[in-house]
Amino acid sequence: MSDPTRATSWWVPLRGDVWLAVALFVTAVLSTALGSVAGIYSQTEVDLRFALLYAFGVTAPLAWRRRLPSTVAVAVSIAFFLGMMARIPELYVGNVAVFIAFYTVGAWVDDRRRAFIVRMVIIVGMFIWLLVTMFIDATAPTDEGLSRAGLFSPYVAFMLIQFLVNVAFFGGAYYFGNRTFESRRQREVLAERTVELERGARDDRRASRRPRPRPHRSRTARCGGPPCLCHGRAGCRGADGVGCRSGCRAARPHRHRAGSA
Numbered sequence: 001m002s003d004p005t006r007a008t009s010w011w012v013p014l015r016g017d018v019w020l021a022v023a024l025f026v027t028a029v030l031s032t033a034l035g036s037v038a039g040i041y042s043q044t045e046v047d048l049r050f051a052l053l054y055a056f057g058v059t060a061p062l063a064w065r066r067r068l069p070s071t072v073a074v075a076v077s078i079a080f081f082l083g084m085m086a087r088i089p090e091l092y093v094g095n096v097a098v099f100i101a102f103y104t105v106g107a108w109v110d111d112r113r114r115a116f117i118v119r120m121v122i123i124v125g126m127f128i129w130l131l132v133t134m135f136i137d138a139t140a141p142t143d144e145g146l147s148r149a150g151l152f153s154p155y156v157a158f159m160l161i162q163f164l165v166n167v168a169f170f171g172g173a174y175y176f177g178n179r180t181f182e183s184r185r186q187r188e189v190l191a192e193r194t195v196e197l198e199r200g201a202r203d204d205r206r207a208s209r210r211p212r213p214r215p216h217r218s219r220t221a222r223c224g225g226p227p228c229l230c231h232g233r234a235g236c237r238g239a240d241g242v243g244c245r246s247g248c249r250a251a252r253p254h255r256h257r258a259g260s261a
Contacts, residue, residue: 122170
């Protein structure tokens with residue numbers, strides 16, 4: 001099966017991926033504006049330049065997601081980390097972009113070792129960032145947000161929810177990416193076998209149309225002695241006038257009788 005990602009140069013994005021990146025960029029800009037109004041991070045205003053830069057950085061690389069899956073996944077993840085550290089009030093489109101990039105690595109990278117390493121690096125980086133964020137928020141000298149009092153405070157419960165959501169998030173992207181890769185490989189193998197069967201069928205048809213040579217029928221009898229010539233007469237005599245031996249057989253089967261000397 002032909003791979004559309006190898007049809008042209010790597011720097012030419014696929015049309016479907018371009019439209020996906022454009023749609024997510026517009027959605028990210030709208031989500032950032034609405035998140036600013038809703039006060040997700042208790043902010044009333046957000047610098048439009050940073051918001052646009054974040055939206056572009058987290059969505060534009062997806063235009064090359066099937067050309068350069070590993071590079072795109074790393075770029076989108078870094079943009080998402082930086083946006084969260086800068087407290088850009090956009091939480092949803094960024095997560096969707098990371099999921100798509102992470103999934104694409106598992107679905108389109110033929111080198112499975114590289115796909116595994118890239119995804120493990122992203123997972124480890126994400127959880128390290130999550131733990132650092134949890135530590136900073138837990139030790140911050142402020143009473144804003146959820147209560148931190150008690151061993152199992154509302155804040156701890158919220159952080160555990162974040163941890164479990166990320167486990168399900170990356171686990172699902174990992175699983176579906178591998179499943180898509182296996183399905184794609186099976187379709188390629190099936191397509192190759194179909195081509196081979198069609199080629200074999202064509203060769204068989206061509207061979208059946210060729211004229212077959214007629215088998216040569218010899219009238220010369222074969223025996224242990226000199227050549228025996230059978231002319232279909234009553235007697236069968238050899239070239240030297242001596243009668244055929246009993247083991248002589250002509251090409252055209254007929255009953256031999258002992259010839260007279």
